[in-house]
Amino acid sequence: MNDERVIEGGCLCGAVRYRVDGVLRPVVNCHCGQCRRTHGAFGPYTDCARADLTLLRDETLAHYRSSPDVRRSFCARCGSTLFWDRDGAPHISICAGTLDLPSGLSTAGHIYVADKADFYEIDDGLPRFEGSSAGVLDGEASN
Ligand SMILES: [Zn+2]
Numbered sequence: 001m002n003d004e005r006v007i008e009g010g011c012l013c014g015a016v017r018y019r020v021d022g023v024l025r026p027v028v029n030c031h032c033g034q035c036r037r038t039h040g041a042f043g044p045y046t047d048c049a050r051a052d053l054t055l056l057r058d059e060t061l062a063h064y065r066s067s068p069d070v071r072r073s074f075c076a077r078c079g080s081t082l083f084w085d086r087d088g089a090p091h092i093s094i095c096a097g098t099l100d101l102p103s104g105l106s107t108a109g110h111i112y113v114a115d116k117a118d119f120y121e122i123d124d125g126l127p128r129f130e131g132s133s134a135g136v137l138d139g140e141a142s143n
Pocket residue numbers: 011012013014015016060075076077078079080
């Protein structure tokens with residue numbers, strides 16, 4: 001966990017901006033088939049308490065319901081993927097690449113590696129899980 005502080009982020013074109021007032025979880029790389037298609041490979045996600053996330057600009061923020069209880073949010077103008085949000089969950093997942101740098105984060109591990117693309121290898125020595133880590137990586141995004 002990073003120290004509690006304020007960090008901002010946003011999409012490629014700048015039409016969506018957000019601020020997190022609180023603790024961000026270490027990054028979990030999700031290799032599931034949905035993340036493969038929406039991110040082009042894996043999805044690096046941090047997360048924060050829902051109450052700590054403030055949308056500063058969201059006129060172009062659009063949503064796609066990728067599972068019955070999950071919506072993925074993206075910028076309808078530039079296509080940046082921003083959030084992974086399970087209905088009613090206390091935390092919301094944030095696509096870590098949209099954070100302004102330095103993020104202060106590091107990567108905790110990999111989930112859904114059974115579904116990863118065949119054109120890259122995972123060789124960083126971090127924990128990996130065939131599916132969900134069942135909470136081992138702490139509040140991870142899963143589908
Ligand atoms: Zn945008």
